[in-house]
Amino acid sequence: MAKKPVTKPRKIAVQERSRATVGSLIEATARILVKEGFDKASTNRVAEVAGVSIGSLYQYFPSKEALVAAVIERHQQQIMQMVRSELAQVRAQPLDQAIRRFVAVAVAAHRLDPQLHRVLAEQIPRVGRLEKLETFSRENFSLFRAYLETARDELAVDDLELASFVCVTTIEALTHNAVLHHGKVLTGDRMDALIDEGARLVTGYLKG
Amino acid sequence: MAKKPVTKPRKIAVQERSRATVGSLIEATARILVKEGFDKASTNRVAEVAGVSIGSLYQYFPSKEALVAAVIERHQQQIMQMVRSELAQVRAQPLDQAIRRFVAVAVAAHRLDPQLHRVLAEQIPRVGRLEKLETFSRENFSLFRAYLETARDELAVDDLELASFVCVTTIEALTHNAVLHHGKVLTGDRMDALIDEGARLVTGYLKG
Amino acid sequence: MAKKPVTKPRKIAVQERSRATVGSLIEATARILVKEGFDKASTNRVAEVAGVSIGSLYQYFPSKEALVAAVIERHQQQIMQMVRSELAQVRAQPLDQAIRRFVAVAVAAHRLDPQLHRVLAEQIPRVGRLEKLETFSRENFSLFRAYLETARDELAVDDLELASFVCVTTIEALTHNAVLHHGKVLTGDRMDALIDEGARLVTGYLKG
Amino acid sequence: MAKKPVTKPRKIAVQERSRATVGSLIEATARILVKEGFDKASTNRVAEVAGVSIGSLYQYFPSKEALVAAVIERHQQQIMQMVRSELAQVRAQPLDQAIRRFVAVAVAAHRLDPQLHRVLAEQIPRVGRLEKLETFSRENFSLFRAYLETARDELAVDDLELASFVCVTTIEALTHNAVLHHGKVLTGDRMDALIDEGARLVTGYLKG
DNA sequence: CATGAATGAGTTTTCATTCAT
DNA sequence: AATGAATGAAAACTCATTCAT
Secondary structure (H helix, E strand, O other), rough: OOOOOOOOOOOOOOHHHHHHHHHHHHHHHHHHHHOOOOOOHHHHHHHHHHHHOHHHHHOOOHHHHHHHHHHHHHHHHHHHHHHHHHHOOHHHHOHHHHHHHHHHHHHHHOOOHHHHHHHHOOOOOOOOOOOHHHHHHHHHHHHHHHHHOOOOOOOOOOHHHHHHHHHHHHHHHHHHHHHHHHHOOOHHHHHHHHHHHHHHHHHHHHOO | OOOOOOOOOOOOOOOOOHHHHHHHHHHHHHHHHHHOOOOHHOOOHHHHHHHHOHHHHHHHHOHHHHHHHHHHHHHHHHHHHHHHOOOOHHHHHHHHHHHHHHHHHHHHHHOOHHHHHHHHHHHOOOOOOOHHHHHHHHHHHHHHHHHHOOOHHOOOOOOOHHHHHHHHHHHHHHHEEEEHHHHHOOOHHHHHHHHHHHHHHHHHHHHO | OOOOOOOOOOOOOOHHHHHHHHHHHHHHHHHHHHHHHHOOOOHHHHHHHHHHHHHHHHHHOOOOHHHHHHHHHHHHHHHHHHHHHHHHOHHHHOOOHHHHHHHHHHHHHHHHOHHHHHHHOOOOOOOHHHHHHHHHHHHHHHHHHHHHHHHHHHOOOOHHHHHHHHHHHHHHHHHHHHHHHHOOOOOOHHHHHHHHHHHHHHHHHHHH | OOOOOOOOOOOOOOOOHHHHHHHHHHHHHHHHHHHHHHHHOOOHHHHHHOOOOHHHHHHHHHOOHHHHHHHHHHHHHHHHHHHHOOOOOHHHHOOOHHHHHHHHHHHHHHHHHHHHHHHHHOOOOOHHHHHHHHHHHHHHHHHHHHHHHHHHHHHOOOOHHHHHHHHHHHHHHHHHHHHHHHOOOOOHHHHHHHHHHHHHHHHHHOOO
């Protein structure tokens, strides 16, 4: 396996001007990833698209990895922000509604920026950045599991850990595939149908 | 420099020696992918590990893409061979047993060469090779769907297309995550438990 | 990019604060040279270690060359100061004692800052700065030669120019090698022994 | 201090053609070092001057360091070859003649390629290549010491180790300075005079 | 057919220096 | 004066691919 790439920002941008530079670099990286793929996202190209010199790029990002890491970070931040706010009142709800909400949130999350999501999911070499992804899905996992605790009475399953793994994996996969591989044909009604199916699948499983 | 990837094998190795050469090249590629990752799998390195000159490599594979494609092809061939043979009598079975078998087969498929599977799934840039993967899962999809047709009486779902999508996606995701991310702790009993859970999840969904 | 190295300090630091800044820049350069080598002594790094902005660095030193030149200058100033004071009364002394003193002074000079001395001697590209080094050893040469003039009666050599060259070169090489390559094992007694040997070598040569 | 650069040749040239390539690369490096200095000896420039592609350069030399190391190696090989053959019969000779020969050989060695010698001595960062230089001067040291053993009767010194250090250092420094810093004015007669002086210096020291 | 020497465009990265604030 | 953001030429090095032998 490859050594450990350095992904920590080299220097934190404090001034107005530099924050703009950092922003445009991340934005440019995301755009290139989506439009041309990981391989084309060379540091020179990123700098060019960002309208910034290659030197400036390296002032803030010690490597190409760091750049991609920042894109991932930003994307996940956005997702988790949505997830957290959407799930705020979920613990008060009965199982059926709660699960449907979980599924709907998952779909919404994938719709934030489906193309970017796809590139990040499929094309990025998983090297030295696993922790970040793990952290991310662990939060999802925790949120779900925490809900299950509160709804224990309605459940027909004992092992909440196992059940959470099954449910989170299932919801993630269904929405991921649906949005990314069938997103163009799955609009409106059919999407609702899919959410229903997913919710029914998971609810059925939990209720036994 | 790489331009448009050509993935058709340049010539079919008819003679004895040629076939051995091709085999060792594919094998070497697979080994390097697993042990050192996609980035380290340069054509020169592959040739070296295969004990073959770089010139000979290009005699049989017109590009690096072709080499990787051959590895994917071989891996999928192995998987589908297993899947087909395992599912031979499934159409005669009742739903419960059949689904359990589907899940078990999925697990077995992932266990054929989990590390290679993981690399192929995670690290290989999806460029111009999507058809192959699509073909692959389409066959799985078809097999499953075909079974559902035969078991229509037992089902509580109408839309077999949608149901197949849901089930195949779910089974694939569960087994994939289980084997690749938790493979080391999921041995014996716990693996059986997971197969049971998966089967129950899907069966419940189909039976309503 | 660097073009023609300018080595004159850009402005003389008259004010209090300026002088401190200049001092810390030279100090930082010396520290980096010793601890990390010439290659790591980038201007940005020097400024950082000195706790000064890169802009300020260029306020006082027009180029990297000028910075290194200042370090050399300071080091040589220190050495020559010691040499001059140590050799003040040497002209009054008989040959044996005088030569021993010359050798001892050479050792002392190398011991002032052996590590810096070594870096300056070995790693600094000799570009456009030869004059300075020449000036330096020329002063040593002159001091030695001046002494020989005063001690002509005791000498068995005619050509004082040649003799000075031989002696200064020898003393310098012996002490340099002794301190830099064997400095750790050459402590106390053994160092005295070496001084004796050197003195005997040179004295014997001069006396014939 | 810098990490350890890799200086081992990457691949040994076996065929006729490749040996020529390697040769021209080393030659080009040496030429550039002499004519333009270490800083200008970039790998691209070396390849260009050698009339070879940058790719070929890296087939045989893993780094710039390796290239310089090869130049050093070649130069030292030439020197040691001369030294060894010149000193073949020295052990049979009396002290006076032997020492004169040692000095003469040192001068001759420095005259093999004085400009290259100078660059290698002065400009090359001493990193990770010390062993090679050590090995080299250790051989000189050993040869000298071995001679002293055979001539013990004539010596007024006890510590042959120390004496060898003093003599080898002295001879090296004298000839080095003479040839490199005064080589242009030191021709013919004056050079002979210097050899005489050096020999007298050392002989006097050894005889007491 | 096999070999492996050669190619060179392209990539990552550094660092001395400038200049707007 | 001081700051530090920005610059970009240039350096080291890789690797898919070609081609002479």
